[in-house]
Amino acid sequence: MLRKFNETFAVPDVCKEYINHMVEQEEIELVVAMDMAEFTLIDVMNKMNLSRPLAEQLIERAYKRGILNKVNDKQATYICTDLYTRLKYAAVFDDYENIPLEARNKIDSWYLNAFIEKHSDNFNKLREGKLDLHEASFLFAHTPSLLEQVYEVIEEADRIVAIPCDCNQLSKHRTAKKPVLYCIHFNNYADDFLKRGLGKALTKEECKEVVKNANKEGFMQCININFKTAGPGFICNCNPKWCYPYRAAEIMGSQSYYPLKRNVANYNSEQCISCGLCIKRCPFNAFSYGDGQIRIKGKLKKQITFDSTICQGCGLCANTCPSKSISMINI
Ligand code: SF4
Ligand code: SF4
Ligand code: SF4
Structure with missing residues (x-):
């Protein structure tokens, strides 16, 4: 049963040991019984030999937990998802934190690779300038x-x-x-x-x-x-x-074209008082301390450098700069 479930639900090796933190036994049986086909309540009752209330409960819970998606709302047809989909729900709504940190870190690496793989076509097209x-x-x-x-x-x-x-x-x-x-x-x-x-x-x-x-x-x-x-x-x-x-x-290596920028920061060094707040605020390290020093109100301060090619245009620096030395430009 578990082998069939792992195949059907596309469970990666890194998750197998911790699968009981992500799916319940009845959900495993549901996934195996439905075998990637679309199904209704009646199918669950028949294939799993369940009463209507029990089948309803199972579907409702599995749907809430991201183990099922609705295919058609009106006809109430469902389809099982996969572990990649379920993980997003498990991580924020269930006891994901109880999985040991080392294992979670491995799952994270798998998930990142799976994200890249799922979007590899998009990345390739972007690289070739074929995707808007x-x-x-x-x-x-x-x-x-x-x-x-x-x-x-x-x-x-x-x-x-x-x-x-x-x-x-x-x-x-x-x-x-x-x-x-x-x-x-x-x-x-x-x-x-x-x-x-x-x-x-x-x-x-x-x-x-x-x-x-x-x-x-x-x-x-x-x-x-x-x-x-x-x-x-x-x-x-x-x-x-x-x-x-x-x-x-x-x-x-797609930072220059993906994710897309719609703004860029414009830094005016003449107004800057070298407080360093933008260095703390910028999530991309576009601001940093340079080698030089400047005198501001009689005090020597480190000079600030700004690399606009790194800037992603989030505006976190501009909306807290105390001397209004940073403005945002739409591109
Ligand atoms: S912006 Fe990034 S961190 Fe935020 S949800 Fe989207 S993917 Fe996740
Ligand atoms: S936050 Fe503004 S004043 Fe402070 S270092 Fe950055 S640019 Fe200069
Ligand atoms: S706009 Fe965002 S990414 Fe650009 S320099 Fe400011 S904080 Fe950094």
Whole structure:
């Protein structure tokens, strides 16, 4: 049974020992019984020899836990997902933290490679200039955005749900110990979580508050690039150290064209008082201390250097610079 489940649910070796933290015995039986086919409640009752209430309970729970996806809402047909999909739910909603750290770090490496593999076609096309990121899938096409650009997206949203950031929970570079409600989803994407009974519904004002606080704490905001044509998809309050797209971009050497930049910082050294705040705020180390020194109000201070080619345009530096030496330019 377990061998068949591992095959059907595409369980990688690194997860096998800890599979009981991610799926329950009944879910294993469900995945094996449905064998990658679409199914209904009646199929589950027949194939698993379950009463209607028990089959309903099993489907509801497995759906909530990301082990099933709905294929057709009206006809209530389902299909089993795979471990890659389930992991995002397990990491933020279940007892993922009980898996030993060393094993979680191995799972993180597998997940990062799986992310790259899933998007290898996109990476290849991008490299060859054959993919317009505005047409790529929502979850691939992130772009760092300024607070006012993010507020514009929030204003367009009908429904908003916040869930904990799965990248943070899964990554070996995680900084937040407990899941934080930093992944914000809109409209259809929000509905997907609401239907599963997951996440926290937010008003526009509450959403702006979450974003503002995350920005203050040093998280940059990423949105779906194509929100103008496709509507609001998500806002990630994100740290590139744990973010899979940014980590994948580093491995793939695609930083100059992916993730896409829409802004760049402009640094005015004449106004700068060398306080060093931008060095602390920039998640990409675009600001650093140079070798030289300058005298500011009679005190010798280290000179600041700025490399605009590294800048990803998140605006974290500009919105805290005390001397207004940094402005953001849309590109
Ligand atoms: S921006 Fe990065 S960290 Fe945030 S959810 Fe998206 S992929 Fe994860
Ligand atoms: S935050 Fe502003 S004033 Fe401080 S070092 Fe950076 S650019 Fe200069
Ligand atoms: S330089 Fe400023 S805008 Fe550019 S990535 Fe760093 S913090 Fe963001």
